[in-house]
Amino acid sequence: MSDIELVSGLSTSSPSRMVLLVLDGLGGLPNPGTGLTELETARTPNLDALACESICGLIHAISPGITPGSGPAHMALFGYDPVRFEVGRGVLSALGVGIDLGPEDLAARINFCTIEGGVITDRRAGRISTDMNARLCEKLAGIRLEGVEADIRPEKEHRAALVFHGSGLSENVTSTDPQRTGLAPLPCEALPGGGEAAERTAAMVNAYLDKVAGVLVDEHPANMIVTRGFAKLPDLPRITDLYSIRAGAVATYPMYRAVAELVGMELVETGPSFSDQLEALQGAWEEYDYFFIHYKYTDSRGEDGDFDAKVACIEEVDRLLPRLIDLEPDVLVVTGDHSTPALLKGHSWHPSPLLLRSRWERRDYVDSFGESACARGGLGIFSAMDLMPLMLANAQRLNKFGA
Amino acid sequence: MSDIELVSGLSTSSPSRMVLLVLDGLGGLPNPGTGLTELETARTPNLDALACESICGLIHAISPGITPGSGPAHMALFGYDPVRFEVGRGVLSALGVGIDLGPEDLAARINFCTIEGGVITDRRAGRISTDMNARLCEKLAGIRLEGVEADIRPEKEHRAALVFHGSGLSENVTSTDPQRTGLAPLPCEALPGGGEAAERTAAMVNAYLDKVAGVLVDEHPANMIVTRGFAKLPDLPRITDLYSIRAGAVATYPMYRAVAELVGMELVETGPSFSDQLEALQGAWEEYDYFFIHYKYTDSRGEDGDFDAKVACIEEVDRLLPRLIDLEPDVLVVTGDHSTPALLKGHSWHPSPLLLRSRWERRDYVDSFGESACARGGLGIFSAMDLMPLMLANAQRLNKFGA
DSSP, X not given: OOOHHXXXXXXXXXXXXXXXXXXXXXXXXXXXXXXXOHHHHSOOHHHHHHHHHSEEEEEESSXXXXXXXXXXXXXXXXXXXXXXXXXXXXXXXXXXXXXXXXXXXXXXXXXXXXXXXXXXXXXXXXTOOHHHHHHHHHHHTXXXXXXXXXXXEEOSTTEEEEEEEOSSOOSOBOOOOOSSTTSOOOXXXXXXXXXXXXXXXXXXXXXXXXXXXXXXXXXXXXXXXXXXXXXXXXXXXXXXXXXXXXXXXXXXXXXXHHHHHHTTOEEOOOOSSHHHXXXXXXXXXXXXXXXXXXXXXXXXXXXXXXXXXXXXXXXXXXXXXXXXXTXXXXXXXXXXXXXXXXXXXXXXXSOEEEEEEOTTSOOOSOOSOXXXXXXXXXTEEEEGGGHHHHHHHHTTOBOOSOO | OOOHHHHHHHBOOOSOOEEEXXXXXXXXXXXXTTXXXXXXXXXXXXXXXXXXXXXXXXXXXXXXXXOOOHHXXXXXXXXXXXXXXXXOHHHHHHHHTTOOOOTTOEEEEEEEEEEETTEEEETTTTTOOHHHHHHHHHXXXXXXXXXXXXXXXXXSTTEEEXXXXXXXXXXXXXXXXXXXXXXXXXXXXXXXXXXXXXXXXXXXXXXXXXXXXXXXXXXXXXXXXXXXXXXXXXXXXXXXXXXXXXXXXEOOXXXXXXXXXXXXXXXXXXXXXXXXXXXXXXXXXXXXXXXEEEEOHHHHHHHTTOHHHHHXXXXXXXXXXXXXXXXXXXXXXXXXXXXXXXXXXXXXXXXXXXXXXXXXXXXXXOOSOSHHHHTTSTTEEEEGGGXXXXXXXXXXXXXXXXX
């Protein structure tokens, strides 16, 4: 697996253009009726033609068997070891709902829960509706704390993101979720070695939770919250500095825009559709060396368990693909961040199909873009973390290692 | 390669059943006359049908080019990095001959050797017969030491296992084998930093060796022993704790039973034949989540250099396989721990063929179980250490990493 410092040390500049098109959750599992995955089922003349001109393979975001979240999976695609550069759960939640996080802010993920007789009887408050969640978050927005501003916003069902904007806050504090019913919520406590900042933060969190209990006292079933995954923005080396590239992200969903910004990409203004994204790409073509384009709906339809709708999404991308190809990027990669088989209705551990087109690559025998075909591709099965050096190499942006 | 702590942290429980069937030394090399390996030569309708329904690949126990012993190879299959979690040679020898090792015991591997004029003239005592070895071990069993009991048992030819049952013993002492002829055996010495326990242990070992010299003085050619690989039982994380599984081992040979116990599996009572093992498996089916079944004879016949006998062993397993398949494990893996080509009459570095059947895996084009077919399988060529996370993922026993 490539080492980020090694690759960075070899980076040099070149006038070439690289494009990474991520179809979120692209990989799938075969439909038991046909033996074909979503991608293999979709009519994709443009992707297939591209596969013929490309070298193909399969990538693991982390390692075989490990199912990644979208955050870690994208970190790997950008060349960052997602285990080494772990982005805290609270941060991903906050970024996912579009909260602007500063370096001093502290984020957490929260669950609404049900308390009866002092103990938690339902850790998910009966999976309340997202609408009710939004109403409760609005109610909680009225809570005032000294020197700290609490920002709470709904995710889906019983989950929400919480950010304390302030200074001197520490992420070294414990979760208040006891992880099972029949117990009271835990107090937030400083972790060993957390020091005075952690003590102060824990006290602030507990004061906030007391007020939450007061505000929610008459609600049912969501009359309390538990917090977990306290985290601050990690201090990541910037992609621009690492690889001497100007990187632009054409993404529409908050979480992916946020992860791109986290590694130092600039956000390119775009409308919500894939067609809008391609227009934005074209408009910014001269301004960047590396483009990350993120298409979300393949993952969403996979999560829904809707095989046919995921197939349709892939076909939509394929139809518009010539507009991207016409820009003639020197290096073009189409892949997924992880698999989201409709059959599993969620992320999975299966490696993602990948094609890489560049005039400096070998060819293989793959003549259609699909999981089984890519498993026999010329790039083999490799770590997503090796993709960035491979793209840089094909863009002739990496010097030789050693004499 | 997967990280054991990462995988452990993601583990969760599920009602699924996993079976790992290891045909020891399964992989081979082509018969020069036919171009087919032992596995490719064997008539294996059941394994071939299984391969059609499975995803296949090849696994390296350690890394390309490295020939593993059976101990490290099994550690890798169980998810333990065999380099990080090294089990000392003395311990493997002792476990291999069935000596019961306690955490305080000290084990070593010994060679009988020939001494003339105070120097070693043959480090293997002319490869004495295993029978003579057994007779000499019996003679040495009469040696008495203060506070320590010495247990010496024959392995093959000139090799034996020696265990000191006692307390306060240290493994930080040196080998007495000078590694070449023409030199006297070395005294056993404490390793730097070994402390007082090592000093005391070295003195005890030297006292024992003096007595050995006395007992063997009139023997020929085996009139002395040299010791190496002093080791105590390693402190390994238990597989049950790591992955929240109840694991049962259906193995007949002492060393494999011992390695399974070492990682925290329970031993399932079984008779000696593969048919007995399948019966034992069936009997214990409800009691465990994960079964390790070990079949020894493929390795033994490979070590003998008997190509046809190894083929026959594979065919025997294949014939009985339906009894295993009928149990309908959710995840079934058939593989080897390492290769033992009859052509090489010993372990080799060649990766082991592997098939994995689960309803949650992709299919590949492999339609027969053999080395060349598996090299083009959908799992590619990967590290044996990634097998455990892959099995757990297919058993839906691993949570997502990150959000």
